[in-house]
Amino acid sequence: MPSLMTVPAQSEQQKFSEKAGQKCSGRSQGGLAHNDAKYGRSANPPIITSTTCVGTETDISICPATRVTPAQTSCDQAGVECYNCGNQYSSEAGTLQSDNYPQPYPRNVHCLYIIRPTNTGQLYKLEFSDFKTESCCDIVHVATLNSSSSIPVGGSTYSGSSKPPILLGKAFVVSFDTDGSNNMGGFQATWSPALVQDVVNMSCDAGTFNIQIDLTFLKRLYPASSERTIALADSSCTGTIINDNIVIKTDADSCGTIVKTETDRHVYTNFLVDRIFATESNNIVRGERWKIPITCSVPRSESFSIHYHPYPDVGTRRRSEVERMSREVKGHIRVQQNFPTSISVFEDQAMTIRQFTAPQKRLGEDLFFRVQLDQADSDLKLVVTSCFALPTYLETTSSTKYILAQEGCAVDSGTHILRTTNHHTDFQMKVFKFAGNYNTVYITCDVRVCPVTDNSPSCQQTCTSPGKRSSERNTGTNRVRFGPVIVEDLPVS
Incomplete structure (x- = not known):
């Protein structure tokens, strides 16, 4: 029968639990610590604050320890359970087998298998691939473990040939009790880092x-x-x-x-x-x-x-899609009115490396683009009044439009104006995509070209509150477009 004791604090309980797997008895191969008076409550148990077992003791009460009999017992009471077969594992993935698997497992044993991977930040799955035990007499208990101790959390018992369900946790414990007769093969299970596929x-x-x-x-x-x-x-x-x-x-x-x-x-x-x-x-x-x-x-x-x-043809499909869109793009898509303006994409924030093909970006990557006058004219200046994004090139009354900048201000939280001059405005945008089955983004900006001497509010590249900018239309207005930005949509591994 496991010894009964009281542990005064959680830290002492964890300290004891760490030793329980090594200090049960001379013929034991491991053990588990239990709390909540698993084996019954003592009327006046001793408080054990430390143990110095050497491993040859037949009972934990023989181990030298500091004991105090309290005037009142309000502490948790704990017990130790010893095992005579089993193993401990610490790898990120592996296979667990009952002793002698797939041959008949030993008789009259109390086995303990502990799986405690070293990556405590990872969630793992435990899955049984084979399970054959005697339904009458042999019991397998499967549970998760506290990451910092050897105390089982919940769990269920199984026997016969019904496999336990997949278990998720940071660490696992499997105990196996057999009687004096057996001709069954036992069980085999694997553990590995948990993936989202495991819950779908x-x-x-x-x-x-x-x-x-x-x-x-x-x-x-x-x-x-x-x-x-x-x-x-x-x-x-x-x-x-x-x-x-x-x-x-x-x-x-x-x-x-x-x-x-x-x-x-x-x-x-x-x-x-x-x-x-x-x-x-x-x-x-x-x-x-x-x-x-x-x-x-x-x-x-x-x-x-x-x-x-993964989609078997995703590489081919992506390349052909890029080629098709590149043919459609033919550089920059723009609508010219009075003055030649355009949008160019760059690979760096300093706008020194221009990109001449349809850019391919992953979600959250930075996209650097410049709205510019194609020909620098000292008598003219460019004002970007607004920019928006579309999932397709064609803009209709029912198009899903997402505003990036308005009234000279960046309104999208992922879009920022880097710098402005008389002839261009530079933007930095965190790449996104539109909900639905879209993987392209088209950028459109409304620009105004003004005489450099015009200091009216509508001809200043400043961020103003909506409604403050003059509605006066100045000479030379354009709507310029760029696209597509291809948002990578490769399946994750």
Whole structure:
């Protein structure tokens, strides 16, 4: 029977727990510390503030220790549980097997397996690939561990051939108790860093995507994730919360899905993504917490499963898309009116390295662009009144327009005016993309060309409050455009 004691403070309890795996007895291979009087409460237990066991003791009460009998016992009472087989692991990934696996496991043993990877900031998964025990008599207990001690947190017991579910945690403990008879092979499990795929379950039939995301486990990986930020390629294809799961059910050929028809099947590709939206607009995506590409292969009308793997043709698709857009761009897209003005993109903040092809950027990268008079004229000056972004080249009445600058002021939190001269204004912009199945951004700026001697408010490159700038239209106005900026949309690994 494990010894019973009282621990006066959490620090002492942790100190004792760290020793429990090494100081149980001369024939023990490990142990666990328990609190909350797991083995019963003593009426007047001693307080142990330190132990000096050497490892040959048959009971912890034999170990030299500092003991005090308190006048009142309001402290936690703890116990020690010793084991005679097992192992401890500290690697980032590995395989756990019961003793003698896959041959019949030993009889009459009390085994303990502790998995405590050294990266305490990482969340790990424990998954059983094989599980064969006697349902009548042999018990496996699986639980997570406190990262700083050997105290199990919760857990469940299993026997027979039903595999335990996937467990997420910083550290794990598996205990195994057997009786005097056995001809079963035992169990095998693997642990590795947890991925978002581990909390997503998907299936689909010939016409429907069925996606379930375990919200409790997902919050442990990505606390900011929610049903409002997770969707398919089309950001409007979100889910609802049902029994603590985010459930997305939609037609397989909608929500931005790409359908490819082969000889004997249809192949549907899409991705599930957790977007980080701009505070200014729910239509602007600043970044992505995670992304899972999904592929459904439908052999005629039969059921099928979704498999996780990167799009096989993404490189080819991206290159051909860039080439097509480069042909459409042909340098700069602009509408000239009275004076030749343009937008140029540069690779550096100092605006010394000009980029002549359609820029490819990842979310959150810096884009440096200059709005300029094409020919410097000492008698003229350029004023940028506003800039906005579109997901496509064509601007219609229903286009989604996102304002970058207005009345000479940068209004987008990721856009800044770097410098101005009479002939150009330089901008720095954190790359974003539009919600929906878009990966291009087109920039449009309204500019005014004024005589250099005109000091009226409408001809000053200053940031003024809306409505303060004069509505007077000066000679020489332009709307200039640049695009596309191609926002990289490669699946994450």
